[in-house]
Amino acid sequence: MNILELRDLVVCHEGKTILRVDSVRFEQGKIYGIIGPSGAGKSTLLRVINLLERPAQGSMHVFGTDVDLAALTHAKGLPIQRQMGFVAQKPAMFHASVFDNVAMGLRYRGVDRAAIRPRVLAALKLVDLEHAAGQRADTLSGGEAQRIALARALVYEPPLLLLDEPTASLDPHNIAIFERVIHTIHQTRRTTILIVTHNLAQARRLTHACLFIHQGRIVECGETAAVFSGAACRELQDFISGRMIC
Numbered sequence: 054m055n056i057l058e059l060r061d062l063v064v065c066h067e068g069k070t071i072l073r074v075d076s077v078r079f080e081q082g083k084i085y086g087i088i089g090p091s092g093a094g095k096s097t098l099l100r101v102i103n104l105l106e107r108p109a110q111g112s113m114h115v116f117g118t119d120v121d122l123a124a125l126t127h128a129k130g131l132p133i134q135r136q137m138g139f140v141a142q143k144p145a146m147f148h149a150s151v152f153d154n155v156a157m158g159l160r161y162r163g164v165d166r167a168a169i170r171p172r173v174l175a176a177l178k179l180v181d182l183e184h185a186a187g188q189r190a191d192t193l194s195g196g197e198a199q200r201i202a203l204a205r206a207l208v209y210e211p212p213l214l215l216l217d218e219p220t221a222s223l224d225p226h227n228i229a230i231f232e233r234v235i236h237t238i239h240q241t242r243r244t245t246i247l248i249v250t251h252n253l254a255q256a257r258r259l260t261h262a263c264l265f266i267h268q269g270r271i272v273e274c275g276e277t278a279a280v281f282s283g284a285a286c287r288e289l290q291d292f293i294s295g296r297m298i299c
C-alpha cells in the first residue's frame with residue numbers, strides 16, 4: 054500500500070526549475086534513501102512533502118487524501134503536516150528543558166496532560182537520554198541535541214518520518230544510536246521513513262529502496278541492493294563509485 058505519491062511536481066526558484074518529478078510512490082512501512090550530489094534537489098523534495106515549501110505545480114496523495122500542493126492553504130495543510138515527523142541536519146532547540154522540547158509536539162496536538170509525561174519519557178528512553186529530561190536543551194552536545202530532535206519527531210508517533218541529512222554532523226557513536234532508533238521504530242511501528250543522506254554506507258545499511266536525484270530529476274530508483282550492485286545509469290554508477298562531484 055502506498056502512503057505517499059507525488060505527481061507532476063515542479064519546483065522553481067528565481068525563475069529556474071530546480072525539481073521536476075513526474076511521479077513517485079512510497080510504500081507504507083519501507084525506509085527510502087534519497088541520494089544524489091549536492092544541489093540536486095534532495096532537501097527540496099523533502100521540504101515539499103513536509104509542506105514547508107510550495108511548488109509551482111503538483112499534487113500529493115498522502116494518508117489517503119489528495120492535496121493540490123500549489124493551492125494548499127496553511128489551515129488545510131496543518132493536519133497533514135502534523136502526521137509527519139521532520140528532522141533537519143541541524144537541531145534547533147527551544148530555550149527550555151529537554152522534557153519540554155520533546156513534550157511540545159504533544160501539547161500542540163492537544164494530548165491529555167496526564168498522558169504527556171510517560172510518552173515523553175518513553176521517547177527519551179528510545180534515544181538513550183532519559184536521564185537528561187531536566188537538563189536545559191541549550192546545554193546539550195550537538196549529538197545529544199540531534200537525538201532530542203529525533204525524540205521530538207517520534208513522540209507523537211507519526212506514520213511518516215522525514216530525515217534531512219540527520220547524521221551529517223554526528224560522530225560514529227551518535228550515528229550508531231540514531232540508526233538503531235530508526236531501525237527500532239521501523240520494526241515496532243512500521244513507520245515509513247525517507248532519509249536524505251550523503252553517507253552511502255548508511256543508505257546501504259538502513260534503507261530498502263533508494264532514489265537517486267540528479268539535476269532536479271529522479272534519475273533512478275529501486276531496491277537498495279539493486280541500486281548499489283547494478284545501477285543502470287552512468288551518473289549513478291559514477292556517483293556510487295565516487296567519480297561524480299556535482
Ligand SMILES: Nc1ncnc2c1ncn2[C@@H]1O[C@H](COP(=O)(O)OP(=O)(O)OP(=O)(O)O)[C@@H](O)[C@H]1O
Nearest residue numbers: 066067071089090091092093094095096097098251
Ligand atoms: N530558496 C531558494 N532560492 C533559490 N535557490 C534555491 C532555494 N532553495 C534551493 N535552491 C536551489 O535549488 C537547488 C536544490 O537545492 P537542495 O537544497 O534541494 O539540494 P540538495 O540536493 O539537498 O543539496 P545538498 O546535498 O547540498 O544539501 C540548489 O541549486 C539550490 O541552490
